[in-house]
Amino acid sequence: MYLSLLFYFIASIAVGSAIFVVLNRNAIYSAVSLVLCFFALAVLYLLLEAYFLAVLEIFIYAGAIMVLFLFAIMLLNLGREEALPRFMQLQRSLSLMLVLIFFFGIFLILFGSSEILDPPVEKFSGGGVYSLGEALFSKYLLPFEIASLLLLVGLIGTVYLAKRKI
């Protein structure tokens, strides 16, 4: 009972802040409410007893990525009320179409199968640090290594772009 009440409370915060991110014109406000959204997601992970995932959500998204976003927004000093240019009609209609297709797909899945509405929730045992580590280094070793290689390439690329003369 209490848990489902908490779930709806947190979920509404997550959805509300996510909507606020999109609707707000002020970039800083958007960034801050995105952080709030990440926190709400982390609490949802906690409700699923996925502690490790919850902490990682805060650690990586809220703690690292969004700080860099804020950095960029502040240094570029995006104006407080920057009007959207008018020539975006094409983009607007295109994005509307894509969103409609996306929602159509979701509804198709929702009403197509009963399993989505009542999913078999499997809880992580023990927060999943051990199980996650074991899975990463045995079953998913290749994707893990590829991802790390990708990050390394990104890192080197950043250094190259930022510092032409080394």
Place this chain on the structure above:
Amino acid sequence: MDLLGFIIICVKVLVVFAATMFTVLALIYAERRISAFMQGRIGPNRVGPKGILQPIADGIKFLMKEDIIPASVDKPIFILAPAILLVPAMMTFAVIPFGSNITLFGREIPLQIADVNVGILYILALTSIGVYGIVLAGWSSNNKYSLLGGLRSAAQLISYELAMGLAVISIILLAGSLKLNDIVADQQGYFFSWNVVKQPVAFLIFLVATYAETNRLPFDLSEAEQELVGGYHTEYSSMKFAMFFMAEYANMITAAALTVTLFFGGWDVPLINEASLGMVGVLLSVISFILKMAFFLFLFIWVRWTFPRFRYDQLMKLGWKVMLPIALINIFITAGYLSITALV
């Protein structure tokens, strides 16, 4: 959860919160007295015996002062920023064990608010949230010095978080767990089982990184008075300024408690088995935790009034080119040693 368990948790939260607030007050007094001693002054000595009520007088002064919000600030964020800084600072203490288990009403109560199984990551994650308070305060003040202070501090926190996290990883490798309780249990016994003996390099890196993370001298570049007026809190006054102040001291308390927990055996009293002594053991463990913590808080103050401030490029060089590689090598050696001993 039963009612008694709920009440016990509430009491623990209240006690820890009150203790932290009290320590903040005591720390402000200690800072002023010790700095006065080091500079050959007397320090606060008028309010109460030996000036011991000075922090309370300061608090009342902060409350009574006019709360000025400058005209062109971004009002919602300007008001929100001190809270964003203070709340994570107060939350981090929740997972730190401050004594051995106590037996009351026929049940065993751990002296720790929440035994989270990712405890150490929880603390690192929350400390990385505090940077928002500083950055947003700097930006919303609509003041160049504040903005520079905020940006400096954000860069500094991100850089030193890495070294700090890597230093902690070598401890996690030794204990084989992210739980702070397990890390404390791993260090029980003699002095030589404390992590400061097993991991001296990690300890040094961690200690330096905590000074950078708490924005204390010699790394307090975000509020370097000579360059930035007051840094990110230049435009703040009254209780909002006091909240920045409290957050700094709360962060110091958490940093000291974390240093004790990770490297100095937590509440462990060397050569004594606390569990066999009953209530006396519990008392001893809490006292030993407080004494160890007090030493590190004193160290914070000692360092502040002894060392000059680093230059900004020196700070970045130290973080990225010295501490990060050393921490990585330390992890490599620790992991190598552990895997070799596991084979033998």
